[in-house]
Amino acid sequence: MQQTSGSDAGSPGDLLRRAQPVLDIRFEKIYGFHIKPALGATSGILDAYLESNFTDSFRIRVGRFMPSFGRESLQPAAALAFNERAFSTKQMPIREISGQIYGEVLGRTAEYHLGVFSGPAIDSGGSRYSIPGYDNSTDFSGRLFARPFQDSGPNLTRGLGLGIAYDYQTQHSQTAPGNWGLTVFRSPGQKSFASNSYDAYAGLGGERIFPRVYYHNGPFEVLGEYMLSRRGMDGAPATPKVGSDAFQVQFAWFVADGNKFLGRTMPGNPLDGASAPTAGAVQLLARYSELSIGQDAFTNGLININRSARNAKDFGVGLNWHLNRNTKLQLNYDQTSFEGGAPASADRPSEKALSSRMQFAF
Secondary structure, eight states: OEEEESTTSOSOEEEOOOBOOOEEEEETTTEEEEEEEEBSSSOEEEEEEEEEEEETTEEEEEEEEOOSOOHHHHSOGGGOSSSSOOTTGGGSOOEEEEEEEEEEETTTTEEEEEEEEEEEEEOTTSOBOOOTTGGGOEEEEEEEEEOTTSSSSOGGGTTEEEEEEEEEEOOOOOSSSSOTTOOOEEOTTSOEEEOBOTTOEEEEEEEEEEEEEEEEETTEEEEEEEEEEEEEEESSSSOOEEEEEEEEEEEEEESSOEEEETTEEEESSOOOSSSSOOOOEEEEEEEEEEEEEOHHHHHTTSBOTTTSEEEEEEEEEEEEEEOSSSEEEEEEEEEEEEEEBSGGGOBOOOEEEEEEEEEEOO
16 A cells, blocks of 8 residues: 655555565476466556476576566565666566576576567556557567676675666557557656657667666665667657666665565564564665656657656655565655756656555565
8 A cells, every 4th residue: 555645746645556466386396387466556467477497597487477677677566675666667678478588507696588578568557558560579588697706705795796688679569640659757756757749659679778786785785777778669750769768776774684585575573473572674765766868759759848858867765664574664755856848848847755655465
């Protein structure tokens, strides 16, 4: 349950942001089946796939799932540090019908993912995009992530991870206007601040490259990500590949001891009623995230400068209280400034959003 309020963040109110039960079934420690529906404002099936874990270095997954691209996009909602994902994550590939091979190599210090993705795209609510021609195209995606000092070297470097992901998109939408298949950019307060003109539509071809760095040492974590995206668009005299760039730097620090458990945090001293009163684990957060949209999108009339910002900068802080393995309280404050997005090429007013969440995960 999430509550959001603040300047230009819409009316205060409660929102059932996510309800995502998960069913995992395993057969003989090799084969598995996973299904995750979404309940809430929109309902549908998020993930549904079969998996074969033959060896640590060779595994196969087939079905509908999220491409292995960035850390935030792959994390379950229950494990997110902030209530909303950063600008860089919001430009990543979404769920499709897919086939993927992956595994851990080099003494489990590196992991790889190679996948082919096709069919109708599925958004975060489990809803299917109805895009003419979308079902007949294919994307190719690859990811490599390494922890080179995990088992050797000074303790200070063992928590360092470096990764890069790339995908090439052949998917397109239609040959007539209607905004199909194009990204709508939203602020942490869930307000749209940039969208394409009605006359614009996704053309053939596109690519994304995504380097990232991750580091943790005891209770301290740092995540840095950069997304470079180029997408074919039609609807103007010129048909360029329109670019957008986004990055984030995120810091997290556990004031009280906490351990990861199935992607979530297990407090060292949980508040469970079975022992003396304790505080659980408290986590402090800070994040800077920025998005820039290429000038070609505006000069070619694909995006209207009078209603879409060309740049957004967000600074957010947060406090997470992990009472126990299953219960988390979150409080976030985000302030986002914009360049453009108002009539006469003026700047859109800054957004100030305060959001809180009570989360139960089992």
